Amino acid sequence: MGMTIAEKIIARAAGVTEAKANDIHTVELDWMMSNDGTTHLTIDMYKALSSQKIYDKKKLVWIVDHNVPCDSVKTANSHKKMRDFAREHEITFYEGAGVCHQIMMEKHVSPGELIFGADSHTCAYGALGAFGTGIGCTDYLYAMVTGHSWVMVPETLRFNLHGQLKEGVYARDLILTIIGRIGANGANYMAMEFGGDGLKTIDMAGRISICNLCVEAGAKTALMEVDDIALDYLKAHGREAKQVFAPDADAVYARVYDIDLGEICPVVAKPHFVDSVVPAEECLGLHIDEAFLGSCNNGRIEDLRVGAQLIKGKKVAPTVRFLVVPASQDIYEQAIREGLLETFIDAGAIVMNPNCSVCWGSCQGVIGEGEVLISTGTRNFKGRAGHKDSFVYLGSAATVTASAIAGEITTADRL
Amino acid sequence: MGKIFKFESDVDTDQIIASQYLLYPSIEEMAPHTFESLDPDFAGMVRAGDYVVARDNFGCGSSREQAPRVLKELGVKAVLANSFARIFYRNAINIGLPVIVCKGLCDHVKAGDDLEVSLTEGVARVGGQAFACTKLPENLQTILDQGGLIASLEKPSQDKED
Numbered sequence: 001m002g003m004t005i006a007e008k009i010i011a012r013a014a015g016v017t018e019a020k021a022n023d024i025h026t027v028e029l030d031w032m033m034s035n036d037g038t039t040h041l042t043i044d045m046y047k048a049l050s051s052q053k054i055y056d057k058k059k060l061v062w063i064v065d066h067n068v069p070c071d072s073v074k075t076a077n078s079h080k081k082m083r084d085f086a087r088e089h090e091i092t093f094y095e096g097a098g099v100c101h102q103i104m105m106e107k108h109v110s111p112g113e114l115i116f117g118a119d120s121h122t123c124a125y126g127a128l129g130a131f132g133t134g135i136g137c138t139d140y141l142y143a144m145v146t147g148h149s150w151v152m153v154p155e156t157l158r159f160n161l162h163g164q165l166k167e168g169v170y171a172r173d174l175i176l177t178i179i180g181r182i183g184a185n186g187a188n189y190m191a192m193e194f195g196g197d198g199l200k201t202i203d204m205a206g207r208i209s210i211c212n213l214c215v216e217a218g219a220k221t222a223l224m225e226v227d228d229i230a231l232d233y234l235k236a237h238g239r240e241a242k243q244v245f246a247p248d249a250d251a252v253y254a255r256v257y258d259i260d261l262g263e264i265c266p267v268v269a270k271p272h273f274v275d276s277v278v279p280a281e282e283c284l285g286l287h288i289d290e291a292f293l294g295s296c297n298n299g300r301i302e303d304l305r306v307g308a309q310l311i312k313g314k315k316v317a318p319t320v321r322f323l324v325v326p327a328s329q330d331i332y333e334q335a336i337r338e339g340l341l342e343t344f345i346d347a348g349a350i351v352m353n354p355n356c357s358v359c360w361g362s363c364q365g366v367i368g369e370g371e372v373l374i375s376t377g378t379r380n381f382k383g384r385a386g387h388k389d390s391f392v393y394l395g396s397a398a399t400v401t402a403s404a405i406a407g408e409i410t411t412a413d414r415l
Numbered sequence: 416m417g418k419i420f421k422f423e424s425d426v427d428t429d430q431i432i433a434s435q436y437l438l439y440p441s442i443e444e445m446a447p448h449t450f451e452s453l454d455p456d457f458a459g460m461v462r463a464g465d466y467v468v469a470r471d472n473f474g475c476g477s478s479r480e481q482a483p484r485v486l487k488e489l490g491v492k493a494v495l496a497n498s499f500a501r502i503f504y505r506n507a508i509n510i511g512l513p514v515i516v517c518k519g520l521c522d523h524v525k526a527g528d529d530l531e532v533s534l535t536e537g538v539a540r541v542g543g544q545a546f547a548c549t550k551l552p553e554n555l556q557t558i559l560d561q562g563g564l565i566a567s568l569e570k571p572s573q574d575k576e577d
Contacts, residue, residue, distance in 0.1 A: 024554055037437055038480055050569055067438060078438040120478040120502055136480030136506035138564050145568055150554065184425050185472040189501050218475065220501055273425060362434035381429045381476060388433075388452035 002248025055147030098328025161198030171206030180277025294325030317407030463490030474503025
């Protein structure tokens with residue numbers, strides 16, 4: 001019987017010839033990523049172990065990205081703990097270089113790998129055909145010490161993409177539409193696998209955006225078929241694919257969805273659930289206080305280009321704070337070279353250093369009681385961006401920028 | 416016997432413990448802020464041995480392990496729900512907090528009801544009614560029985576460095 005991409009990667013990592021949905025396997029991990037959200041707790045647990053040993057320090061990547069630069073003495077102490085430990089144990093360490101998933105995509109991830117990340121959006125790595133999955137710090141510690149962990153093989157939902165997105169519609173609109181359709185737990189415990197002729201019309205930025213958000217449908221991982229677009233990205237970042245897994249023609253799927261990309265329209269996810277997705281036109285005219293263009297979901301150079309092109313020669317509405325946050329230093333530099341940041345600054349935007357920013361609601365740009373944010377971030381949960389009684393709408397880079405200019409929710413074609 | 420604290424569907428881990436507390440130095444310092452957005456009185460009211468009962472997809476969203484750990488810190492004995500989000504479920508088992516799939520329980524109880532749970536029998540009892548709980552897969556039950564995943568690293572059978 002044929003296998004899905006997820007089954008093939010788990011079989012490879014477990015050293016067996018076949019893996020089937022709901023089997024449990026012990027797997028060797030290729031990378032273990034952890035960020036400042038939980039690493040201080042991992043270190044505390046590590047130090048409490050009677051026998052302290054790291055299985056393979058070369059497989060660990062630690063990234064300070066959530067509160068950069070740090071915002072309080074408490075945070076500073078947690079960062080220091082992480083920084084000191086990484087130095088002492090020679091763990092690959094980034095600080096201020098960007099959001100963890102963007103750095104992993106730029107510097108580390110390769111097709112066919114099985115990666116644990118102590119962050120739910122680790123499923124982003126599927127854009128390069130790698131099995132990335134989010135875990136907590138106890139799982140992380142176990143993996144760090146043993147190099148291994150257990151996984152239950154997920155069932156797979158298959159998404160065949162057909163045709164092409166219309167002009168002014170983005171991968172972000174597509175994945176929000178899918179989450180709206182299948183629901184916040186529509187893929188719970190499952191893999192979401194993407195392929196079809198329509199995938200070839202979506203660039204890497206769009207692919208990362210799609211895979212990254214799959215956890216908002218509960219998915220354990222997201223996986224895309226690896227093609228020349230993915231291999232070119234890998235090569236441009238100085239890496240070669242060692243192993244590429246395609247699904248078998250007779251692979252078994254829990255469900256198969258055929259999606260006509262031409263039918264997707266600009267959408268927004270309304271507060272306080274990512275699956276509360278409606279056409280953006282249903283929210284036209286809704287007052288906003290802040291707009292955010294950035295995050296591991298939508299802070300890539302392609303997203304900044306979309307925003308800059310829309311706002312060039314225009315101004316941010318006087319009632320709006322517009323935060324622009326590139327997802328990595330590489331993107332930041334590229335945006336400078338292309339003049340994008342100058343465009344944003346001329347328009348009155350606040351351009352910030354790469355980090356998770358208001359997407360996680362604990363560092364920069366948090367919003368106050370009753371305020372409304374439109375965001376390219378990952379989540380719109382209650383209080384996610386600041387005060388518990390504030391409101392977050394999620395939309396594409398185009399919808400967010402257009403709304404920043406208008407001072408209310410609008411779409412780019414209505415400017 | 417413990418009191419029920421009741422929640423609805425899609426309770427995400429941001430609601431259990433908000434981002435601004437995650438980098439606090441210890442779970443003990445985070446715990447007073449548990450469920451702050453949904454029930455500001457929760458941390459002050461909950462007693463050791465009480466239960467959290469919820470509907471569907473409990474613990475969705477962020478992978479923050481602080482979420483099950485603040486519940487355990489406050490003495491929550493178990494979380495019972497129709498269904499759990501994957502990462503929360505795994506994290507809870509890993510730290511030794513029982514997460515129990517008990518379909519329909521939420522429809523028949525109210526906040527403050529007395530609940531009794533027998534993990535070995537797989538039954539939740541409230542007000543003379545009994546509700547069947549789904550059995551944990553064997554490997555997860557083993558992790559829970561030994562007090563969490565880290566305990567397995569400390570097993571005497573494991574090779575230790577001198």
